[in-house]
Amino acid sequence: xxxxxxxxxxxxxxxxxxxxxxxxxxxxxxxxxxxxxxxxxxxxxxxxxxxxxxxxxxxxxxxxxxxxxxxxxxxxxxxxxxxxxxxxxxxxxxxxxxxxxxxxxxxxxxxxxxxxxxxxxxxxxxxxxxxxxxxxxxxxxxxxxxxxxxxxxxxxxxxxxxxxxxxxxxxxxxxxxxxxxxxxxx
Amino acid sequence: xxxxxxxxxxxxxxxxxxxxxxxxxxxxxxxxxxxxxxxxxxxxxxxxxxxxxxxxxxxxxxxxxxxxxxxxxxxxxxxxxxxxxxxxxxxxxxxxxxxxxxxxxxxxxxxxxxxxxxxxxxxxxxxxxxxxxxxxxxxxxxxxxxxxxxxxxxxxxxxxxxxxxxxxxxxxxxxxxxxxxxxxxxxxxxxxxxxxxxxxxxxxxxxxxxxxxxxxxxxxxxxxxxxxxxxxxxxxxxxxxxxxxxxxxxxxxxxxxxxxxxxxxxxxxxxxxxxxxxxxxxxxxxxxxxxxxxxxxxxxxxxxxxxxxxxx
Numbered sequence: 353x354x355x356x357x358x359x360x361x362x363x364x365x366x367x368x369x370x371x372x373x374x375x376x377x378x379x380x381x382x383x384x385x386x387x388x389x390x391x392x393x394x395x396x397x398x399x400x401x402x403x404x405x406x407x408x409x410x411x412x413x414x415x416x417x418x419x420x421x422x423x424x425x426x427x428x429x430x431x432x433x434x435x436x437x438x439x440x441x442x443x444x445x446x447x448x449x450x451x452x453x454x455x456x457x458x459x460x461x462x463x464x465x466x467x468x469x470x471x472x473x474x475x476x477x478x479x480x481x482x483x484x485x486x487x488x489x490x491x492x493x494x495x496x497x498x499x500x501x502x503x504x505x506x507x508x509x510x511x512x513x514x515x516x517x518x519x520x521x522x523x524x525x526x527x528x529x530x531x532x533x534x535x536x537x538x
Numbered sequence: 539x540x541x542x543x544x545x546x547x548x549x550x551x552x553x554x555x556x557x558x559x560x561x562x563x564x565x566x567x568x569x570x571x572x573x574x575x576x577x578x579x580x581x582x583x584x585x586x587x588x589x590x591x592x593x594x595x596x597x598x599x600x601x602x603x604x605x606x607x608x609x610x611x612x613x614x615x616x617x618x619x620x621x622x623x624x625x626x627x628x629x630x631x632x633x634x635x636x637x638x639x640x641x642x643x644x645x646x647x648x649x650x651x652x653x654x655x656x657x658x659x660x661x662x663x664x665x666x667x668x669x670x671x672x673x674x675x676x677x678x679x680x681x682x683x684x685x686x687x688x689x690x691x692x693x694x695x696x697x698x699x700x701x702x703x704x705x706x707x708x709x710x711x712x713x714x715x716x717x718x719x720x721x722x723x724x725x726x727x728x729x730x731x732x733x734x735x736x737x738x739x740x741x742x743x744x745x746x747x748x749x750x751x752x753x754x755x756x757x758x759x760x761x762x763x764x765x766x767x768x769x770x771x772x773x774x775x776x777x778x779x780x781x782x783x784x785x786x787x788x789x790x791x792x793x794x795x796x797x798x799x800x801x802x803x804x805x806x807x808x809x810x811x812x813x814x815x816x817x818x819x820x821x822x823x824x825x826x827x828x829x830x831x832x833x834x835x836x837x838x839x840x841x842x843x844x845x846x847x848x849x850x
Contacts, residue, residue, distance in 0.1 A: 380560070415553070416553065417553040417554065417556075417557045419556075419557055419560060420553035420554070420556035420557040420560070421553060423556055423560070424549055424550065424553070424556065427549055428546075428549050431545065431546075431549070435542075447545075450541075450545070451541040451542065451545065452541070454541035454544050454545065455540075455541045457544070458539050458540065458541060458544070470543065470546050470547050470550070471547075471550075473539075473543060473544065473546075473547030474547045474548075474549075474550045474551060476547075477544075477547055477548060477551050478551050478552050478555075481551060481552065481555055486558075489555060489558075489559070490558065490559045493555060493556065493558075493559035494559055496544075496545070496548055497548055497551070497556060497559060498559065498560070507693065510636070510691070510692060510693070511691070512691070
């Protein structure tokens with residue numbers, strides 16, 4: 353079924369919207385959740401919560417890219433679940449590794465704390481991503497949005513892990529510079 | 539601010555970027571294939587590389603971005619000598635091209651053929667040589683020893699081909715299962731070694747190695763057939779980049795023939811094995827076999843009248 357038809361089902365409050373979403377995007381959402389949680393049951397629950405989230409937000413939303421819209425919901429729910437699960441403990445897995453890597457691009461200083469509004473950061477990140485080459489952006493998102501391992505990314509992009517590591521490092525450096533230019537100065 | 543804030547902010551970035559990264563082949567989009575591979579014996583497994591498909595597309599557009607192999611050669615009575623290729627120095631901060639080392643030679647990625655039917659692929663291959671596991675890159679090549687058999691920048695099961703000399707052409711076989719539609723498509727990617735050799739006449743390439751006269755379909759345009767015949771008798775010459783004849787007639791060292799539209803046209807010949815061969819034909823009768831940027835400065839020279847039909 354086409355995405356527009358699935359979205360129309362949501363707008364008609366037709367429950368087939370859920371089953372059609374599950375058929376078309378269930379494995380995509382599950383893989384995002386599983387990558388973060390490393391637990392099948394938790395991942396299933398997050399995917400079910402994704403369907404509920406979609407049901408509650410369409411309408412009023414009419415997503416242009418249903419896959420990304422669902423992926424975002426799954427990712428957010430899964431990260432929250434992971435944080436609840438790891439409350440007070442050190443996180444593990446690809447999520448923890450990406451946090452460690454992203455700490456490279458966190459400027460220090462009071463100003464940074466002031467501006468740590470998520471929406472503002474998202475605007476800045478969108479502007480930053482627009483400055484990257486397509487390949488840099490894809491690699492960056494495979495790592496920090498989809499939490500793919502460096503090895504997996506290297507396979508997908510048909511190159512060595514060293515190249516991917518180097519590309520990610522340079523992109524993080526660029527991000528740090530970009531954040532500082534936007535006022536996140538040390 | 540903490541890294542978690544960045545992660546949260548990333549969640550709501552432009553959906554087009556998210557979808558694009560998904561479409562380019564994240565582990566998420568390929569999870570079914572990964573699961574399948576895990577359950578399949580390694581030696582019999584084809585390996586999927588979405589990038590191979592992308593690279594093939596780029597090749598077909600003549601726009602493959604590779605580390606800059608500086609073409610060089612020697613013109614002599616007996617023809618041109620294409621020097622043996624070496625892998626890049628570790629200090630090169632450059633993109634890599636698809637290559638496989640076999641029997642001490644470097645084979646570069648060229649064309650590709652795909653089919654929904656596995657048997658279409660297997661009818662073309664002969665002997666299984668092993669698995670290429672992308673264990674070469676510009677930083678590790680020296681450390682690991684580049685001459686290692688089947689050291690490669692690509693993935694796949696490596697085979698010899700039924701109709702081609704192993705010293706000239708080998709291939710990798712891969713498969714791709716569409717992440718959403720579920721069907722499987724099979725890919726054969728060719729790798730050619732045209733370095734460390736001397737080419738005297740066009741037939742050294744077109745007949746001795748590519749067997750073109752035997753493999754041209756009967757339906758081939760007679761003018762193409764006639765051109766192939768002329769190319770077989772043509773002498774090979776090397777034209778150095780950044781020299782007057784090269785810049786005036788043949789383009790520039792980037793190999794981007796499209797910059798000289800009035801002077802050159804692309805010629806694609808598809809033999810019976812369905813793997814297209816790309817040539818750049820210049821108005822002055824120079825014809826280049828474009829299997830790889832490395833060879834963009836080697837030409838077969840024919841009477842310009844033989845190529846006029848391409849520019850009409």
